[in-house]
């Protein structure tokens with residue numbers, strides 16, 4: 001089968017690789033749609049910290065925002081999974097350690113991350129093997145575009161949940177990229193008045209086109225009380241800005257990550273009685289995200305700018321925009337295209 005292989009920083013190719021087989025406890029999925037995300041770009045450029053810590057190493061097979069159909073099951077797996085449309089958790093804990101036993105497998109020290117960490121091949125390929133425990137079945141109304149947006153959506157759902165806003169509360173999201181916009185959608189679905197803070201005019205125009213009229217730059221941001229601030233940016237100054245902007249007794253949620261340390265003054269945290277929350281991974285948010293997509297409470301399909309084949313992934317990872325792209329921040333891949 002064909003798969004995207006990263007052989008070193010800046011080196012990406014589609015290669016013919018052995019098709020996966022379903023080992024005991026796992027399934028093989030025919031991949032229908034995969035999202036390309038910032039983590040994939042960092043794996044491509046070599047900037048991801050896991051490459052430094054040894055959690056990841058080349059050659060790498062990326063892709064962790066995916067959906068597809070189960071086509072083979074290994075020993076001990078209920079054959080009823082065959083033919084089901086699924087997505088899956090990126091985080092694969094060892095299932096035996098204290099954290100895993102407490103239901104926090106997404107922070108397992110020995111975890112694999114599909115397409116990212118621990119030598120677990122990813123979904124930018126025609127087929128993918130994953131443990132059956134990591135699967136989430138997709139209802140018919142969650143189409144392949146939505147299915148491949150469940151993983152980023154799960155991250156955003158958790159950020160919105162951590163913001164703990166009620167109807168009528170005001171929330172500010174810093175960074176109108178995929179995660180920021182998804183978080184804004186989940187916050188809006190909770191009844192909050194949602195503002196977005198960005199840098200470039202096209203990204204703010206795109207946010208306005210999604211119905212977020214309150215899309216600002218630092219220069220235009222109005223001085224209004226904000227009950228929760230979600231930092232979904234990669235700017236190392238954003239967490240301190242979030243703490244500065246949030247109302248006393250409010251919440252700051254960090255889901256964006258910068259390439260250098262992002263420092264805050266914890267005296268401000270204390271004196272403002274602010275609750276700060278960090279979010280890593282979609283795991284606990286996958287099921288509620290599928291439900292929000294199923295009911296239509298959140299529909300992020302406009303975020304997808306283009307859908308390309310595997311052969312174009314290298315150009316996308318290098319920062320290129322596929323020909324005919326829309327204005328959205330997300331590029332999707334259909335491995336069946338151009339086969």
Ligand SMILES: [Zn+2]
Nearest residue numbers: 094097100108
């Ligand atoms: Zn564990």
